[in-house]
Amino acid sequence: MAFVTINGVPLTGFLFSQLSSVSVTDVAGLQSDTVDLEFAGSGLFGSIALPQPGAEISVALGALGKVRDFGVFIADECEESSPPSTIRVRGLAKPQGTTASGMGPLHVQKSRSWDAGQTLGALVEAIAGEAGLTPAVASSVAGLVLGHLDQIDESDIALLTRVALGLDVLVKPSAGRLFVGRRGDGLAASGQSMPIFPLVRSNVSRWSVRRSLGERAASVVATYRDLTAADEIEVTAGSGEPVRRLRGTFIDKASAQAAAEGELARAGRAVETLEVGMPGNAFVSPECIIMPAFSLASAGRWIAAEVRHSLSSGGFTTSFTAERANAPPAEG
Structure with missing residues (x-):
């Protein structure tokens, strides 16, 4: 089942009957979640008004009475074509411009500086407030202390992307x-564990596991400038070979250590990928924990990275890719 509204008006009657497919792609990290709507109709279809860019689209999908609200998407592309008569609408979860409810853009270039010593949580809170968004920062990363940041002709989302890559954290504007939050930890913003989905072969329509050398690194070295000693000092995450050295010099030991640990975690995750197609389950989402028992190669703990939910005449389906998880957080 699907529930769709555009600028608060539910799709009902003739318009809803012409809705041939709804797909929501949910992605971990900086890529924007998307919704794709496709309408198919006859000559009467021309009377349907296309949403304007910036229109707010709300989508909920589910089956067997269990429905998940995917939140608000912002209409970004609208296309009408023929034959056959078709209208396609794509919406993005992160604001691309001013919306009906006043959510501000994250993509406008700005020039300013952020003082050293500010936490990641404070930075996100400030940027979210300016954009009209609610900050949701996992406790595991909220207290990370940042060095001095210069934002010169750079958008807020570009700044957050730069910071996130250095710390190996997820930044996601959505709903x-x-x-x-910490990438690969399987934790929600509240710090609670994400849902766990045990899967056996009978639960899915297809699955595969791919292994590669990836960008494996046994240890990562970062350098920071010790102003007191007037010297450059190295810090290391991990041990052994191969060794990867990060470019540039960090402002302090904490920043260098965080960057090294983030890069070590990122390099280790890319080695194995799990891909699954299954009957629709709207509650599978990025960062949820997947526990498959398809084979020895698939066994273990995985974290969903990209999830696609589709509803069409062929039924409701879910497909996803997942990466090997970090070690579970310690109890207590």
Whole structure:
């Protein structure tokens, strides 16, 4: 089942009957979640008004009475074509411009500086407030202390992207929130564990596991400038070979250590990928924990990275890719 509204008006009657497919792609990290709507109709279809860019689209999908609200998407592309007569609408979860509810853009270039010593949580709170979004920062990363940041002709989302890559954290504008959390931990913004989905072969329509050398690194070295000693000092995450050295010099030891640990975690995750197609389950989402028992190669703990939910005449389906998880957080 699907429930769709555009600028608060539910799709009902003739318009809803012409809705041939709904797909929501949910992605971990900086890529924007998307919704794709496709309408198919006859000559009467020309009377349907296309949403304007910036229109707010709300989508909920589910089956067997269990429905998940995917939140608000912003209409970004609208296309009408023929034959056959078709209208396609794509919406993005992160604001691309001013919307009906006043959510501000994250993509406008700005020039300013952020003082050293500010936490990641404070930075996200400030940017989210300016954009009209609700900050949602996991406790595991909220207290990370940042060095001095210069934002010169750079958008807020570009700044957050730069910071996130250095710390190996997720930054995700979605459903009116600006979420930041540790990548691969399987934790929600509240710090609670994400749902666990055990899977066996009978639960899915297809699956595969791919292994590669990836960008494996046994240890990562970063350098920071010790102003007191007037010297450059190295810090290391991990041990052994191969060794990867990060470019540039960090402002302090904490920043260098965080960057090294983030790069070590990122390099280790890319080695194995799990891909699954299954009957629709709207509650599978990025960062949820997947526990498959398809084979020895698939066994273990995985974290969903990209999830696609599709509803059409062929039924409701879910497909996703997942990466090997970090070690589970310690109890207590």
